[in-house]
Amino acid sequence: MPSLALPARRKVLMQGNEAIVEGAIAAGMRFYAGYPITPSTEIAELASEKLPRDGGRFVQMEDEIASMAAVVGASLAGRKAMTATSGPGFSLKQENLGYALTAEVPCVVVNVQRQGPSTGLPTSPSQGDVMQARYGSHGDYAAIALCPASVGEAYRLAVRAFNLAERFRMPVILLADEIIGHLRESVELPDPSELTVVDRARPTLPPGEHKAYRPGPDGVPVVPDFGTGYRFHVTGLIHGEDGSPTSNPKVVEQAVRRLTTKVTDHIDEIYEAEERDLADADVAVFAYGGTARAARRAVREARAKGLKVGLYRPITLWPFHDERVRAALQGRRAVVVPELNLGQMAREVERVAGAGTKVVRVNKVSGEPLTPGEILAAIEEVF
Numbered sequence: 261m262p263s264l265a266l267p268a269r270r271k272v273l274m275q276g277n278e279a280i281v282e283g284a285i286a287a288g289m290r291f292y293a294g295y296p297i298t299p300s301t302e303i304a305e306l307a308s309e310k311l312p313r314d315g316g317r318f319v320q321m322e323d324e325i326a327s328m329a330a331v332v333g334a335s336l337a338g339r340k341a342m343t344a345t346s347g348p349g350f351s352l353k354q355e356n357l358g359y360a361l362t363a364e365v366p367c368v369v370v371n372v373q374r375q376g377p378s379t380g381l382p383t384s385p386s387q388g389d390v391m392q393a394r395y396g397s398h399g400d401y402a403a404i405a406l407c408p409a410s411v412g413e414a415y416r417l418a419v420r421a422f423n424l425a426e427r428f429r430m431p432v433i434l435l436a437d438e439i440i441g442h443l444r445e446s447v448e449l450p451d452p453s454e455l456t457v458v459d460r461a462r463p464t465l466p467p468g469e470h471k472a473y474r475p476g477p478d479g480v481p482v483v484p485d486f487g488t489g490y491r492f493h494v495t496g497l498i499h500g501e502d503g504s505p506t507s508n509p510k511v512v513e514q515a516v517r518r519l520t521t522k523v524t525d526h527i528d529e530i531y532e533a534e535e536r537d538l539a540d541a542d543v544a545v546f547a548y549g550g551t552a553r554a555a556r557r558a559v560r561e562a563r564a565k566g567l568k569v570g571l572y573r574p575i576t577l578w579p580f581h582d583e584r585v586r587a588a589l590q591g592r593r594a595v596v597v598p599e600l601n602l603g604q605m606a607r608e609v610e611r612v613a614g615a616g617t618k619v620v621r622v623n624k625v626s627g628e629p630l631t632p633g634e635i636l637a638a639i640e641e642v643f
Contacts, residue, residue: 269451276414276440277302277344279447280370281310283418284342286452288459289368290316291341293330295323295349298382299438300372303344324349328356328369335360335367336494338485340422344370348379350389350396357431358397359496361519364473364483366425366460368418370434372441373600375627384627385438387549387600393433394578400516402523404530405433405578409552411445417575423458424530428522429480435577437600439550439629463490471501479522523579531581534573535588537563541570542593543642546585546609548574551598551630558635567643577605586612594642598622598635618642 274282281303284292292307308318317334321327327343334341345353350371360367373389375381393405404424408414417434425432461482463470472492473481481501484490493503498515500506523530537559538544547555552573562569572588574580585608589595595613597606603621610619622638624630 269448269454271446271448273444273446274411274415275302276408276411276436276443277372278306279411279415280344280418280434280436281306282449283415284368284422285310285316286415286455287419287422287457288340289342289422291331291334291339292317292343293319293321293327293334293341294343294345295321295327297324297346297349299374299441300344300346300349300370302441303370303372307342324352325356328353328360331367331369332356332360332363332365335365336363336486338488340366340426342368342370342422344372346372346374346382347376347386347389350392354392354396358399358401360431361397361401362496362498363494364429364481365431366429367431368421368425368434369431370436373435373437375625381627383438385550385600385629386625386627387437387551388604388625389435390577390599390601390604393435401519402521403433403578404428404430404523405435405576406532407435407549407575407577408440409549409573409575410440410447411443412447413575414440415447415449419455419457423456426458426460427480428526429460429483430523433578435549437550439553443550467491472503473499474501475518475522479518479525527579527581530576530579531584532575533581533584533588534571534575536571536573538570538572538588540568542568543596543639544570544572544589544592544594545596545598545635545639546572546574546589546605547598547635548577548605551600554630554632555598555635557632558639561632561636562639567639569639580608582612585609586614589613590617592617594618594620596620596622596635596638596642598630598638600624600630
């Protein structure tokens, strides 16, 4: 099958939403189902143009719930599959997203956040879905959510989202925001041969001997593709190693716990963050996504004024790495946390920073981005 990836390394002017599609295709995406919703619409538009050219499939579904269901079905049949949405659409996807978590179906869900709640402000930036990305479905589980702060990073994290989904057999959320989704930047895309692309493990035992949901040594099962001769049950009910529903307390306990531990036991493999100028910093700025761009400039301007300030930018929002964040932030005079919400991630920072560190929240929910000046003003207030 011809490759859908871009030609060898080249510099292009690209939008964040476009970069997500290019990265997904480079990672092996061959199925997309979605329902157009701003500010993610360009993702569906570009996927509809590119995927059918060389054997991929694009389906515009009747709604967000069906879109997520189609992605789950395509993945169970062996295809790398993705859907994209924004705020209210992300809410609708949660039921089938939870199904994918329980049935351990690898897929990528992109959420280009917009101001909410409900229909909110359709094309205005927001970071209001941070906690929904972690706790949107019911029950106990661990989530993986990645957050780009540039167009180039949107491409790279699209590849990584697929790799993590395949590696841990679960949905992975690419949590962008409108600032990044609609940002245009010049980026140099890598030669596809330079990319690390992970494919899901396939059974090595013959049908009849393989148990679809028996976890491997790393806690991740090897679930066969539909249509390859393996008979097993797939359900949203808690199940045993053959996939059949069970209420056996011991099996249920192990199954539910494993949905968390297969992530938390590998947190160092999953977690990624950027640190700048923290070595001598009295004050740290904790920022992510589009807001991190304004925070980076605010830190530069503070440094130019002689203020010892550094930046901590989580690229992996979930799982939250308590030890890494604590090591970076504890003991600072203050941590400034700018967010386009009312303080969702600031609560996590307060939890790990320690009683001796003041956490300063800088929040905006007007539908406009935070400016470097607003963040700099908060920095100067704590000196």
